[in-house]
Amino acid sequence: MTTTATISTTALQLRSLVQPDGTLQISLESTPMPTPGPDEVLIQVQATPINPSDIGLLLGPADLSTVQVTGTADRPVATTRIPERAMPGMAARVGQSMPVGNEGAGLVVAAGASPAAQAPLGRTVAVIGGAMYTQYRAMPAAQCLVLPPGTTAAEGASCFVNPLTALSMVETMKREGHTALVHTAAASNLGQMLLKICQKDGVGLVNIVRKPEQAALLRSLGAQHVCDSSAPTFMAELTDALAATGATIAFDATGGGTLAGQILQCMEAAINRKAQEYSRYGSAVHKQVYLYGHLDTRPTEVHRTFGMAWGMGGWLLFPFLQKIGPEATQALRARVTAELKTTFASHYARTVSLAGALSAEAIAFYGPRNTGAKVLIDPSME
Numbered sequence: 305m306t307t308t309a310t311i312s313t314t315a316l317q318l319r320s321l322v323q324p325d326g327t328l329q330i331s332l333e334s335t336p337m338p339t340p341g342p343d344e345v346l347i348q349v350q351a352t353p354i355n356p357s358d359i360g361l362l363l364g365p366a367d368l369s370t371v372q373v374t375g376t377a378d379r380p381v382a383t384t385r386i387p388e389r390a391m392p393g394m395a396a397r398v399g400q401s402m403p404v405g406n407e408g409a410g411l412v413v414a415a416g417a418s419p420a421a422q423a424p425l426g427r428t429v430a431v432i433g434g435a436m437y438t439q440y441r442a443m444p445a446a447q448c449l450v451l452p453p454g455t456t457a458a459e460g461a462s463c464f465v466n467p468l469t470a471l472s473m474v475e476t477m478k479r480e481g482h483t484a485l486v487h488t489a490a491a492s493n494l495g496q497m498l499l500k501i502c503q504k505d506g507v508g509l510v511n512i513v514r515k516p517e518q519a520a521l522l523r524s525l526g527a528q529h530v531c532d533s534s535a536p537t538f539m540a541e542l543t544d545a546l547a548a549t550g551a552t553i554a555f556d557a558t559g560g561g562t563l564a565g566q567i568l569q570c571m572e573a574a575i576n577r578k579a580q581e582y583s584r585y586g587s588a589v590h591k592q593v594y595l596y597g598h599l600d601t602r603p604t605e606v607h608r609t610f611g612m613a614w615g616m617g618g619w620l621l622f623p624f625l626q627k628i629g630p631e632a633t634q635a636l637r638a639r640v641t642a643e644l645k646t647t648f649a650s651h652y653a654r655t656v657s658l659a660g661a662l663s664a665e666a667i668a669f670y671g672p673r674n675t676g677a678k679v680l681i682d683p684s685m686e
Contacts, residue, residue, distance in 0.1 A: 306414065306415050306417075306422065306425060307346075307413060307414040308412075308413050308414070308425060308426050311337060311346070311413060311414060311440075312337055313336070313337050314334045314335065314336060314337055315334070315335055315336075315337050315338070315438055315439040315440040316332045316333070316334060316335075316438065316439050316658055316683070317332070317333050317335045317403055317435070317437065317438040317439070318330065318331075318332055318333075318362075318403070318404055318405070318437035318438065318658055318661065318662075319331055319332075319333050319401045319402060319403055319404070320361060320362050320363075320364075320401075320402050320404055321399075321400070321401045321402070322364065322386065322394045322397050322398050322399070322400075323398070323399070324398055324399065326385055326386045326387075326388060326391055327383055327384075327385060327386075328363065328364060328366045328383065328384050328385070328386050329381060329382070329383050330362065330363075330381070330382040330383075330662055331375070331379075331380075331381045331382070331662075332379050332380070332658055332659065332662070333401070335438070337440060338440060338441065338442035339442070340414055340415060340416045340421065340442045341416050341442075342416040342417050342418045342421065343416055343418045343420055343421050343444055343445055343446070344415070344416050344421055344442050344443060344444050344445060345412045345414065345415045345416070345421055345424055345425070345429070345442070345443060345444075345445050345448060346412070346413055346414035346415070346440055346441075346442050347410045347411065347412055347413070347429060347431065347440065347441045347442070347443060347448075348410045348411045348412075348413045348439065348440055348684060349408050349409075349410040349436060349438055349439060349440065349441055349683045349684070350408075350409065350410040350411060350428075350457035350458075350682055350683070350684045351408055351409050351410065351456075351457040351458040351460070351461035351655075351680055351681070351682055352405050352407065352408030352409075352436040352437055352461055352680070352681050352682075352683065353407065353408070353461050353462045353465075353650070353652070353678065353679070353680050353681070354661070354670050354678065354679045354680070354681065355406060355407075355462075355465055355466070355678075356557075356597055356598075356599065356673045357406060357465065358404055358405055358406055358437075359670065359671065359673055360598075361402060361404050362404045363384070363667070363671055364386060364390070364394060365386055365387065365390035365393070365394075365601075366384040366385065366386050367384060367385050367386070367387055368384065368667065368668060368671045368672070370384045370385040371383070371384045371664050371667050371668070371671075372384070372664070373662065373663060373664045377659065378659050379659070380659055380662040380663065381662070382662045382663075382664070382667060384667075403434065403435035403437065403438065404435070404436075404437045405434065405435060405436030405437035405438070405681075406432055406434060406436065406464075406465055407430070407431065407432040407433075407436060407461065407462065407463075407464045407465055408430070408431065408436035408441075408457075408461050409428060409429065409430040409431070409451065409457040409458075409460040409461045409463070410428065410429070410441075410457050410684075411426070411427075411428055411429075411457070412424045412425050412426060412427055412428075412429055412448070413440075415445070416445075418445070420445045420446060421445040423445065423450075424445060424448055424450050427450050427451070428450075428451045428455065428456070428457055428460065429448040429449060429450050429451060429460075430448070430449045430451055430457075430460040430461065430463045430464065431443050431447060431448050431449070432447075432464040432465070433447060437658065437661070437681060437683065438658075438683060439658070439683045439684070449463065449464075449637070449641065451463075451644075452641070452644070455644060455645070458652075458655070458680060458682075459644065459645060459649070459650075460644065461650070461680060462493070462650040463640055463641075463644055463648060464640075465621065466493055466494040466497055466648070466650065467497055467640040467647075467648040468621055468625070468633075468636055468637070468640065469494055469596075469621045470494055470497040470498040470501055470648075471501060471636045471639065471640070472621055472624050472625065472636065473485065473487070473498060473555050474498070474501055474502070474505065474507060475624075475628065475632075475636070476553070476594075476619070476624065477507070477553050479628075480553065480592065482551070482552050482553040482592070483507075483508065483550055483551075483552075484507060484508030484509065484510070484549040484550050484551035484552075484553075485502075485507070485508070485509060485510070485551050485553050485554065485555065486509075486510040486512065486546070486551050486553070486554035486555070486567055487509065487510070487511060487512065487554070487555050487557075488512040488533075488554070488555070488556045488557050488558050488563060488567075489512075489513070489514070489557040489558060489597070489599055489675055490511035490512055490513050490518075490522060490527075490530070491511075491513050491515075491518035491519075491521050491522055491675050491676065492557070492675045492676075492678075493650050493651060493678055494557075495511065495522075495675075496522075496525065496651075497647060497648055499511065499522065499525060499526075499527055500525075500646070500647040501647060503526060504647065508529075508548075508549030508550060508551055509527070509528075509529065509549070509551075510529045510531065510542070510545045510546060510549055510551050510554075511527050511529060511530045511531070512531050512532075512533055512542070512563070512567075513530065513531070513532055513533070513675075514532070514533050514534055514675070515532065515534060515675075516532055516534070516535075518532075518675060518676075519531075519532045529545035529548065529549060531545055533563060533566075538566075539566065539569075539570060542566070542567070542570040543570040543573045543574050544574075546570055546571055546573075546574035547574035547577055551571070552571055552575075552589060552590065552591050552592065553591075553592045553593075553594070554567045554571075554592070554593045554594065555593075555594050555596055555619065556593055556594065556595050556596065556597070557596060557597035557599055558597065558598075558599045558600040559595045559596075559597050559598040559599065559600055559601075559604060560598065560599075560600030560601055560602035560603060560604055561600045561602045561604070561605060562605045562606075562607070563600070564593045564595060564604060564606065564616060565604075565605060565606040565607050565608075567593055568591050568593055568606070568610045568614050568616070569607075569609050569610050571591040571610065572586060572587060572591065572609070572610035572611055572614075575587045575589050575591075583611075585611055585612050586610060586611015586612055586613060587611050587613060588613050589613060590613045590614065590615065591610065591613065591614040591615070592614070592615045592616075593614075593615070593616045594616075594617060594618065594619035595616070595617070595618055595619065596618070596619045596620065596621075599673050604616075650678075651678070652678050652679060652680040653669075653676060653677050653678055653679060654669075654679055654680070655679070655680045655681075655682050655685075656679060656680075656681055656682070656685075657681070657682060657683070657685035657686065658681060658683050658685075660681075660685070661679070661681050666679070
């Protein structure tokens, strides 16, 4: 193993544990320093985002009003309660201390003996491999994306999940025969990336947000069709936007409540504006809504007022990438690398240390998964 600096024998790692009595505990555990194998590198993690999918593992269905923090300033322990009704869904992870963090970036400080592992030594790389809320992470060199010179770990920390999700939404749209799309929670980092992609590629996009200030933000970025679901004119404005763009596929990050059904209803209304004859079965144009998030934890309500040609289901990034294969996936990754500081630039509301991520105030900030409240963890911070 080749190293660029003196390395400790242990590293702190953030872990989430569900106890049998319904207590969820988040703590920092001291773990043995990973030793990279011949084809692996050791990364000093310097930036790792808290994505909504990370919060799902970190906090699960916990009641955030019950958060309590004990321990010390550098080794806090946060606990919260999981409602009894949610515990059956936690059965498979009870008693398991689980590492958290999908993606991140940092400096390669040690490497195995193979040429592939030696190549990124001393370079800043981005990775997606889980267990990234840690000070050091060993990863296969083949899975590392070497960031362009002058790119910081913070700039590269979110270069997998959100960028590839946004690109894959457009790719799904094309492969399923649609020509324009709808996106909810559209003022998020992901939503802003999707807007820039559609602007560059000439794809029609309808952006749905939940607050007037989010609508203003997207319009300032050049968005043509922005609909605020809190406005009394939402349904009429959404129908107009769908008629203008011809969008017949939607990606819904909220997941719960009535929004998915409202989108289908407005799609049907927009299509019927051009209908030549009436059908009691509704239009024959297929309308599709994919639920890819759960920002709204209520049950999904669908009131069928949009004919029979429709579909609703789940959509996840990684099964889609497996479906399209390595060559197509690599093409998407290449675009992300080329446009990392433009189309796929991420913005964070704050940066915290590993210990800082466990403060009651921080959990209250990122736990609700509000748009504009994205947090970056820097495990190298004291």
